[in-house]
Amino acid sequence: MSSLFIQTPFFKAITDRSLQYLAAGFPIHFVGPTGVGKTSLAIYIAEQLERPVTIIRGNDELTNKDLLGGNYGVSKKETIDNYIHSVLKKEQEIKPLWIHGKLTEAVKKGHTLIIDEFTRSRPETNNIFLSVLEEKVLPLYGNPTESHIPVHPQFKAIFTSNPEEYAGVHQTQDALLDRLITIDLDYCDLETEVEIIRHKTELSLEEVQFIAAIVSKIRTACMEENKQGPSIRTSLMIATIAKKSKITIHPKDEQFRMLCTDMLWVPMARSHQHMDKLSIKRYILQQLNRIKKGRVK
Helix, strand or coil: HHHHHCCCCCHHHHHHHHHHHCCCCCCCCEEEECCHHHHCCCCCCCCCCCCCCCCCCCCCCCCCCHHHHHEEEEEEEEEEEEECCCCEEEEEEEEEEEEEEEHHHHHCCCEEEEEEHHHCCCCHHCHHHHHHHHHHHCCCCCCCCCCCECCCCCCCCEEECCCCCCCCCCCCCCHHCCCCEEEECCCCCCHHHHHHHHHCCCCHHHHHHHHHHHHHHHHHHHHHHCCCCCCCCCCCHHHHHHHHHHCCCCCHHHHHHHHHHHHHHHHHHHHHHCHHHHHHHHHHHHHHHHEEEEEEE
């Protein structure tokens, strides 16, 4: 994964700060709109710590049992004593079979834990992280042999989340946020976006600049209306489709124009509800006509 991450000045500044905070013993929290690279950045930073990495994906069905572990059946041990031929003795021992969850394994072995989109999990589930981050102890509810385990000294935690206005996102409890250093991730700069698209698609610099220019223009128009615009994921989708379909990446190419319109009209429609679909598509094509050498005139 790290070899696929583009370390431009934009991301290097964030990476350096994050590693400083983690080295000082504090968990970090990346928050930002979808598609800005929160998860990829979290994985890249985790790899720099040179410890095993455990990833937990937040969701509404996540429970303490998923995180800590639980009883999954029983283990059976049977001893047969036939030392004296005429005497047969049997002893059975049945114990609950406890299997550790991902959080327990990470805490116990000192992994770097990534809790991806943790606000999609219910607050009562996320409460377990309070003990880990504050008391440095993980309670093992329901474990028949251990009541708790201490947090390994090399354990680190990286959280990611989307803004609270997103659908399916729970409000985070203040007690947990107070224990995290929250880093606001916004859309990367145009230079970084170009480098990422080039690296992943191997298109020419000029081709990538055309794509980044039109997506950036629509993104800016959406943000002016205080709405989320198309992310770098949109740029990558346009670039990938154009390459695989052998579409000429040029503002005058009809297939490329239709591809850009199909990919960009929805975010524009969400942010510019006063415009009809035809006007939105005309606007996108007008911006394409203004692109010259990767820049919007």
